[in-house]
Amino acid sequence: MSDGTPPREPLEHLDEAECLRLIAPGGIGRLAYTGRYGLTVLPVNYAMHEGTIVFRTAYDSPTDQDLRTGIADAEYKVAFEIDDIDPGARAGWSVLVQGAAHHVESADERASVQAAAVEPWAGGERELFVRVIPTRITGRRVRRPG
């Protein structure tokens, strides 16, 4: 559809404040980490709490076992992606949070994150809280080319 005008840049980079605003409501995000079978991505239901990402996972589930192994290795780097895309309109945004994950172990921290009241999307008994402290937050918005 070349009409002589330069193509509009379809990707707009979002600053950190805009990213945080977009992901503030919580919902479904995708957690990526290096698991026992390699790079793994799973959807989880998350909430934002004091600038960090909180979600729950079942004690001793494969995800928990992977995270435990990773977290035991010291700082466990993960990525967390949140997006809202309308495939029909080919428009939307995505935010990528890179950071370190840890289990919420102390009673104080547990009480604090429980206030975030994040519900596990898988249902059932999910006893472990995992928290991701962002070290890098980037995002982009895609518009339908003009």
Place this chain on the structure above:
Amino acid sequence: MSDGTPPREPLEHLDEAECLRLIAPGGIGRLAYTGRYGLTVLPVNYAMHEGTIVFRTAYDSPTDQDLRTGIADAEYKVAFEIDDIDPGARAGWSVLVQGAAHHVESADERASVQAAAVEPWAGGERELFVRVIPTRITGRRVRRPG
């Protein structure tokens, strides 16, 4: 809601045939790879083609540069996640494809994947086809706890 019956297992593991059936229509998936800033996850518009995942990316975009660097390192392992989740119902499925990514370079392979007619979700001129050949396909379905 304990009524004395044992809780239904909320996670059902899906076999490879069921995973392939679920992801066959294509659409939005999330590509995870190790980029220059660490673990990276981005949404892309994909199509299935002869049992492989095909998507397009812009020549010389950050994603392309990352993928080029990775692919040049030999077999570049990536993960590709597709899901369909209803947060309200807390039900849905997710599929994880782990495999190796490569650029589609040869004219023959390019002609073949062009038949898949995958549209880039970011719009604009996207000249590169990337193909992920699965080495491991796993999936799970989540039901609202009974």
